[in-house]
Structure formats: C-alpha cells, structure tokens
Amino acid sequence: xxxxxxxxxxxxxxxxxxxxxxxxxxxxxxxxxxxxxxxxxxxxxxxxxxxxxxxxxxxxxxxxxxxxxxxxxxxxxxxxxxxxxxxxxxxxxxxxxxxxxxxxxxxxxxxxxxxxxxxxxxxxxxxxxxxxxxxxxxxxxxxxxxxxxxxxxxxxxxxxxxxxxxxxxxxxxxxxxxxxxxxxxxxxxxxxxxxxxxxxxxxxxxxxxxxxxxxxxxxxxxxxxxxxxxxxxxxxxxxxxxxxxxxxxxxxxxxxxxxxxxxxxxxxxxxxxxxxxxxxxxxxxxxxxxxxxxxxxxxxxxxxxxxxxxxxxxxxxxxxxxxxxxxxxxxx
Amino acid sequence: xxxxxxxxxxxxxxxxxxxxxxxxxxxxxxxxxxxxxxxxxxxxxxxxxxxxxxxxxxxxxxxxxxxxxxxxxxxxxxxxxxxxxxxxxxxxxxxxxxxxxxxxxxxxxxxxxxxxxxxxxxxxxxxxxxxxxxxxxxxxxxxxxxxxxxxxxxxxxxxxxxxxxxxxxxxxxxxxxxxxxxxxxxxxxxxxxxxxxxxxxxxxxxxxxxxxxxxxxxxxxxxxxxxxxxxxxxxxxxxxxxxxxxxxxxxxxxxxxxxxxxxxxxxxxxxxxxxxxxxxxxxxxxxxxxxxxxxxxxxxxxxxxxxxxxxxxxxxxxxxxxxxxxxxxxxx
Numbered sequence: 001x002x003x004x005x006x007x008x009x010x011x012x013x014x015x016x017x018x019x020x021x022x023x024x025x026x027x028x029x030x031x032x033x034x035x036x037x038x039x040x041x042x043x044x045x046x047x048x049x050x051x052x053x054x055x056x057x058x059x060x061x062x063x064x065x066x067x068x069x070x071x072x073x074x075x076x077x078x079x080x081x082x083x084x085x086x087x088x089x090x091x092x093x094x095x096x097x098x099x100x101x102x103x104x105x106x107x108x109x110x111x112x113x114x115x116x117x118x119x120x121x122x123x124x125x126x127x128x129x130x131x132x133x134x135x136x137x138x139x140x141x142x143x144x145x146x147x148x149x150x151x152x153x154x155x156x157x158x159x160x161x162x163x164x165x166x167x168x169x170x171x172x173x174x175x176x177x178x179x180x181x182x183x184x185x186x187x188x189x190x191x192x193x194x195x196x197x198x199x200x201x202x203x204x205x206x207x208x209x210x211x212x213x214x215x216x217x218x219x220x221x222x223x224x225x226x227x228x229x230x231x232x233x234x235x236x237x238x239x240x241x242x243x244x245x246x247x248x249x250x251x252x253x254x255x256x257x258x259x260x261x262x263x264x265x266x267x268x269x270x271x272x273x274x275x276x277x278x279x280x281x282x283x284x285x286x287x288x289x290x291x292x293x294x295x296x297x298x299x300x301x302x303x304x305x306x307x308x309x310x311x312x313x314x315x316x317x318x319x320x321x322x323x324x325x326x327x328x329x330x331x332x
Numbered sequence: 333x334x335x336x337x338x339x340x341x342x343x344x345x346x347x348x349x350x351x352x353x354x355x356x357x358x359x360x361x362x363x364x365x366x367x368x369x370x371x372x373x374x375x376x377x378x379x380x381x382x383x384x385x386x387x388x389x390x391x392x393x394x395x396x397x398x399x400x401x402x403x404x405x406x407x408x409x410x411x412x413x414x415x416x417x418x419x420x421x422x423x424x425x426x427x428x429x430x431x432x433x434x435x436x437x438x439x440x441x442x443x444x445x446x447x448x449x450x451x452x453x454x455x456x457x458x459x460x461x462x463x464x465x466x467x468x469x470x471x472x473x474x475x476x477x478x479x480x481x482x483x484x485x486x487x488x489x490x491x492x493x494x495x496x497x498x499x500x501x502x503x504x505x506x507x508x509x510x511x512x513x514x515x516x517x518x519x520x521x522x523x524x525x526x527x528x529x530x531x532x533x534x535x536x537x538x539x540x541x542x543x544x545x546x547x548x549x550x551x552x553x554x555x556x557x558x559x560x561x562x563x564x565x566x567x568x569x570x571x572x573x574x575x576x577x578x579x580x581x582x583x584x585x586x587x588x589x590x591x592x593x594x595x596x597x598x599x600x601x602x603x604x605x606x607x608x609x610x611x612x613x614x615x616x617x618x619x620x621x622x623x624x625x626x627x628x629x630x631x632x633x634x635x636x637x638x639x640x641x642x643x644x645x646x647x648x649x650x651x652x653x654x655x656x657x658x659x660x661x662x663x664x
Contacts, residue, residue, distance in 0.1 A: 153485050164593050170623045256591075260497045289516070293420050293499070
C-alpha cells in the first residue's frame with residue numbers, strides 16, 4: 001500500500017428514505033458523494049448492500065480505488081455500536097430482524113466497518129463540527145422520516161448497556177395515541193417526524209372543512225415540505241400543524257431535561273427547515289412545561305451543518321476510529 | 333491536628349421527612365448516627381441548620397470532637413453538586429428559593445461541605461456498596477416522600493450542565509393529572525411516592541364504596557405503610573393500589589430505558605418494603621411497554637442497603653471527595 005496516498009474513509013448516513021455515502025478525508029472534506037434509496041431492494045438486506053456497493057464502487061474509483069479507503073462508518077436507525085448490527089428497525093422493511101450490516105459491508109468491500117445509531121452519528125458530527133462544538137451535555141434530536149436522538153453526557157456518547165441508548169423518538173407521549181411502526185402507540189415520532197407532520201395534516205383535512213392550501217394536493221401525497229410551503233405562504237391550518245407538532249416536541253423535551261439537564265437541544269433534519277414556524281412552538285411549550293430548576297438553561301438550536309453532511313461526517317468519525325484501531329492492531 | 337487520629341466524615345441524608353446524620357469512617361462504618369425532622373424549624377433554613385447542629389454536636393462529641401471530622405457530604409432534594417445549593421425544592425418549605433446549604437453547614441461547623449441530590453447520593457452508595465456494585469449504566473429510583481433518581485452512565489454520575497440532572501420524579505406522566513408540589517400537573521411522584529400511594533388510597537376510598545381494611549383508618553391519616561399492611565393481609569383494594577402504582581412506574585421506566593438503556597433499575601425507599609406487591613406490577617408494565625430492542629435487558633432490583641444507610645454512605649462518599657480535595661489544596 002502506498003503510504004503517501006491521501007487516506008479516506010467512507011461515511012454512510014442511512015436514513016429511512018435515502019442512504020447517503022460520502023468519501024471523507026482527514027480534514028472532514030467530503031470529496032465524493034452518492035446516494036441510494038433506502039427502501040426497495042426486494043425488502044432484502046443483502047440486496048440492499050449489493051445495490052449500494054454498485055453505486056459506491058463508482059465514487060471509490062473517482063478517488064483512486066479501494067486501496068485509498070481505510071474504513072467505513074455507518075450511522076443507521078437502531079444501529080448498534082457494540083455489535084455492528086441493525087436491530088429491529090421499525091422503519092426499514094429489510095431490517096425488521098437483526099441485520100449484521102457492518103459485517104456485510106465489510107465482507108463486500110474488504111475494509112473494516114463500524115456502525116452507530118444514525119442520530120448518534122449526527123450528534124458526533126455536530127459535536128465535532130457544528131452547533132454543539134465544545135459542549136459536554138446536549139441532546140441531538142433528528143426530525144426525519146422518524147425521530148432519532150443522540151445524547152451526550154460528560155462529553156461522551158450515551159450508548160447504554162447494549163449500544164442502543166438514545167431512542168427518544170420512541171418515548172410514548174400518549175398511550176392512547178397514534179399507532180407506531182414499532183408496534184406500540186403514541187411514540188413521539190408518530191407526531192414529530194416528517195411522516196407525523198403529514199399525518200397531522202391528513203387528520204386535520206379530513207376531520208374539518210376548514211379552508212387550506214393543502215386541499216390543492218391529493219390527500220395521500222401530502223408531505224411535510226408541502227405543509228412547510230403552505231405555512232410560509234401564511235396558510236392558517238399549516239401554521240397550526242407546526243404549532244401542534246412543536247408543542248408536542250417542546251413538552252417531550254421538557255421531560256427529557258429531567259434526565260440529563262442538557263445545555264442545548266440541537267434539532268436536525270428536514271422539519272427544521274420550517275424555522276421559527278416549528279422552533280417557536282417548541283421553545284414556548286418547553287418553557288411552559290419544564291421544571292422550574294431547568295428554566296432558561298437549555299438553548300434550543302438548529303443544526304449548523306447541512307443535514308446530510310453532519311450525519312455523513314459523524315459516520316465518518318466512527319470510520320476513522322475503526323481505521324485507527326485496525327492500524328494499531330496491524331502494527332502490533 | 334493529631335495525624336494518628338482516625339478520621340471521619342459526616343454524611344447527611346436529607347429526606348422530605350427526616351434528616352439522618354451519620355459519622356462514617358474510611359471503611360464505610362457508620363460509627364454514630366442521629367436524626368432531625370426535616371420539616372418545621374419555622375420554615376427557615378438557618379433555623380434548620382442551627383437545630384441540626386445542636387443534635388450533630390452530640391454525636392461529634394461521642395467520636396472525639398470536631399477535629400476528628402474531615403468534611404461533610406449532603407444528599408438533599410434538588411441539591412446541586414456544582415453550587416452546594418438546594419434550588420427550589422418543592423417538598424421543603426424552607427427551600428422554596430435557593431438555599432446555600434453546603435456553605436451554611438460549613439460556616440456552622442468549620443469544615444468543608446459538599447452536596448449532591450439525595451438520590452444521586454443513594455446511587456453512589458448503591459454503586460459503591462450495594463445492588464449496583466460494578467455496574468456502569470443504571471438508574472436508581474428512590475420512592476420516598478417524593479420520587480427521586482440518580483442516573484449512572486458509563487460509570488459516571490449524570491449531573492448535567494448545572495448539577496441538577498436526574499429528576500425523573502418530575503417527568504410528567506399525565507398532563508391532566510394530579511397537582512404536584514412543583515406547581516405542575518401529573519408528575520410521576522404524585523403517583524409513585526409514598527405520598528402518592530396514600531393519595532391513591534384516599535381517592536379509591538372516597539370514589540367507591542368497596543369494602544377495605546383501609547376504611548378502619550381515618551381518611552386523612554392513611555399512609556403508604558397502612559396500604560402495605562392491608563395488602564399483606566390480602567385486602568383487594570390495597571393490592572389494587574400497588575398494582576396501579578407499579579403500573580405507572582413500570583410504564584415510566586419503559587420510557588426511561590429509551591434514554592440510557594440501563595442494565596438495571598434499582599428501587600429504593602419505603603415503598604419497596606411492599607416487595608412483590610409493587611415489584612411485580614412494575615416488571616409487568618415495563619415488559620409490556622418497553623421498546624422491543626430493550627426487552628429483557630434491564631434487571632429490576634430492590635436496593636440491598638437499608639434505606640438510610642445507602643443515602644448516608646453515599647453522602648459520606650461525597651464528603652470524602654471534598655476532604656481529599658481540601659487536603660490536596662492545603663498541602664500545596
């Protein structure tokens with residue numbers, strides 16, 4: 001191997017909708033990027049890996065071939081840092097049971113691969129490069145297809161006894177509430193994910209006859225970004241949908257503060273593009289509901305990194321870790 | 333100072349009802365003990381300290397005088413490890429505002445004093461001497477006058493950005509629920525503390541005409557231990573009260589698991605004396621409600637230390653910490 005070749009790692013941000021691959025250098029530059037739809041692949045994990053590797057090989061060739069790549073880091077829903085497996089990811093049809101994804105990519109590419117929760121990867125990215133730089137205690141909340149979270153305490157990622165800690169999207173906020181992909185009811189993510197926002201829109205449109213720009217869109221095609229665009233145009237119902245979403249999220253965060261009294265909540269993902277439309281209701285509900293001793297202590301921040309980059313860079317940080325470990329083992 | 337004198341620290345377990353003082357040696361033996369009612373003292377913090385010091389002097393004299401005492405550690409509701417203050421403790425009439433209790437005891441006794449949350453002190457005691465010995469990730473839940481908690485992640489106490497983390501008794505489990513001393517509604521501790529159990533008993537007795545041994549006790553005098561005794565005699569209503577309490581606690585713990593995926597929940601305090609009457613409903617509700625990835629991972633344990641000792645020893649551990657720091661500073 002040419003020791004002078006500039007080394008890279010691959011970072012994979014595996015989201016419910018898209019799987020974004022970035023080839024990253026040691027200065028956190030993403031030098032090549034590609035993406036693959038996460039769904040499909042005949043609901044088969046091996047097919048997913050094979051389809052990804054076909055796309056990946058193209059950008060690997062762009063940077064000079066696989067011998068330039070030291071390792072890969074994956075941020076994935078229910079990705080387990082300790083085992084390298086995705087365990088029962090409710091939003092992934094090909095991962096309803098345990099899938100040893102790190103090993104599968106490692107076998108396909110011939111490089112070491114490590115994995116963590118997608119939201120943990122984003123939190124590591126945010127702590128290293130973003131809004132949480134220098135913070136020792138914060139909670140990252142990712143508002144994508146689902147709601148994920150990465151919790152940092154005393155400057156360390158919280159992995160728990162099994163590598164699966166930090167699933168705040170599956171805190172039950174209403175035991176009689178909406179059905180969740182996890183098989184239970186009323187999880188935070190059934191309300192506060194992009195999917196949840198679209199669900200709220202459909203509920204409001206079908207249970208009232210209030211006027212709204214959203215009525216111009218076929219009901220089943222409504223997405224959170226349509227609600228965002230309608231709200232930006234002053235649509236009252238759309239604004240109310242964000243108020244409802246933000247209120248539930250702010251109330252949940254008020255409860256989360258009782259755990260680890262964070263110096264910040266960092267929000268991340270598509271829904272944060274709605275800006276104050278969602279952030280103001282979050283802040284108001286938080287201030288109204290948080291225990292007195294925590295009042296005024298946590299900042300409510302939007303990620304400073306663009307969505308894909310934070311997660312890809314976070315995943316790449318895990319990749320560098322495993323690359324260092326492997327280099328050390330080989331040297332011994 | 334006689335360098336050969338056996339040194340001690342004072343540990344104070346400041347509970348909603350009793351303040352228990354222990355003089356503790358380096359081998360964790362409690363060599364002298366006394367207690368003072370926490371309430372009263374004209375609702376005045378200085379009066380509380382003065383009244384405590386009168387009692388404390390007696391046991392200090394028993395062990396050979398204040399020169400034998402290196403420091404004091406306090407475990408107190410809303411006790412702040414970083415500031416040494418009790419901040420807005422809803423259950424303490426003399427601490428509705430910030431009280432610099434560590435400094436007040438230090439001024440009165442002339443020794444260094446450090447403080448933490450009462451439940452954190454219990455968790456440290458449990459981790460050092462009890463059921464959580466050797467564990468790196470667990471949640472201590474104290475079921476006393478209120479519900480407290482101490483959270484350990486990666487083997488470290490979770491203090492948060494302000495020293496106030498770990499107030500799981502004030503997680504809201506029902507936004508329309510019971511009024512709490514903290515000024516909000518539906519906090520876990522309004523249901524699952526000793527006070528909450530008595531409140532449930534009074535509610536059941538007044539809203540139904542079902543027979544119960546509890547009807548032999550004047551309504552306002554019912555305490556959780558009466559419910560416990562009635563349940564032990566097979567009283568159906570009393571058993572139902574524990575089932576209700578355990579179910580709420582088990583459901584809450586299922587949500588808590590999503591934070592830090594602990595290897596155990598350790599329950600502590602008066603209510604645990606009900607044994608299986610409360611532990612079985614906790615376990616059942618937990619198993620029924622916890623996210624699939626966490627199923628079967630956390631043990632549900634009762635503290636192995638007697639109530640006062642764990643908290644006093646935990647507080648004393650904080651005392652030894654500050655004694656070491658002071659010794660190091662004096663040596664420089």
